Structures are given as structure tokens and as C-alpha cells.
Amino acid sequence: MAAAAKPRPPPNGAELFASGIAQGARNDTVTRLTGHLLRRYVDPWIALELIRSWNAARCRPPLADEEIQQIVNSIAGREIKRRQEAGHG
Numbered sequence: 907m908a909a910a911a912k913p914r915p916p917p918n919g920a921e922l923f924a925s926g927i928a929q930g931a932r933n934d935t936v937t938r939l940t941g942h943l944l945r946r947y948v949d950p951w952i953a954l955e956l957i958r959s960w961n962a963a964r965c966r967p968p969l970a971d972e973e974i975q976q977i978v979n980s981i982a983g984r985e986i987k988r989r990q991e992a993g994h995g
Contacts, residue, residue, distance in 0.1 A: 926963075926964035926965065926966055927964055927965050927966065928966050929966065929967065932961075932965045932969050933969070933973075933977065936957060936961065936965075936969065936974065936977050937977055937980075937981060939957060939960065940953055940957055940977060940978050940981040940982075941981050941984075941985070943956065943957075944981055944982060944985040945985065950978065950982045953978060953982075954974070954975065954978045957974055957977075957978060958971065958974055961974055
């Protein structure tokens with residue numbers, strides 16, 4: 907069985923929310939924030955809406971909604987698999 911990837915903490919929250927995210931760091935940051943929310947058992951639909959709002963307010967330029975949905979779906983799938991493997995599914 908492959909070792910589970912160790913989650914990375916989200917970027918410095920105060921800096922992240924004060925200055926936003928520029929092109930080149932948006933996908934990675936959205937991925938990390940999504941993982942952070944889902945690891946804390948935030949409902950995936952709520953996480954999606956939170957990430958959509960954050961994307962619109964802080965990403966420069968914002969990612970397309972389809973890309974946000976793909977990222978959240980991907981991370982949610984990984985989180986479900988992680989929970990099942992850990993016996994929490």
C-alpha cells in the first residue's frame with residue numbers, strides 16, 4: 907500500500923487573506939485550502955462554496971468555476987479514500 911501523502915498546512919492565513927493570490931500560485935493554494943477544510947470534516951458542498959467565494963475575492967485573476975469544481979472534487983475523492991483506508995469511512 908502506498909504511503910499517504912503528508913498534508914501541508916495552508917499558507918499563512920493572515921497574509922493569504924490580506925493580499926490574495928496571484929497567477930502561478932492559485933491552483934496550489936486552492937488545493938491546499940480545500941484539503942485543509944475537508945480534513946476538518948467541513949461538508950464538501952460548503953467547502954466548495956467557501957472556496958468559490960475566496961477565489962472570487964482573492965485570486966488574481968480568479969480561476970474558472972469549472973477549475974474550482976474539479977479541484978474540490980479531486981480533493982474530496984482523495985479525502986474519502988483516506989478516511990476509508992483509515993477506517994473512518
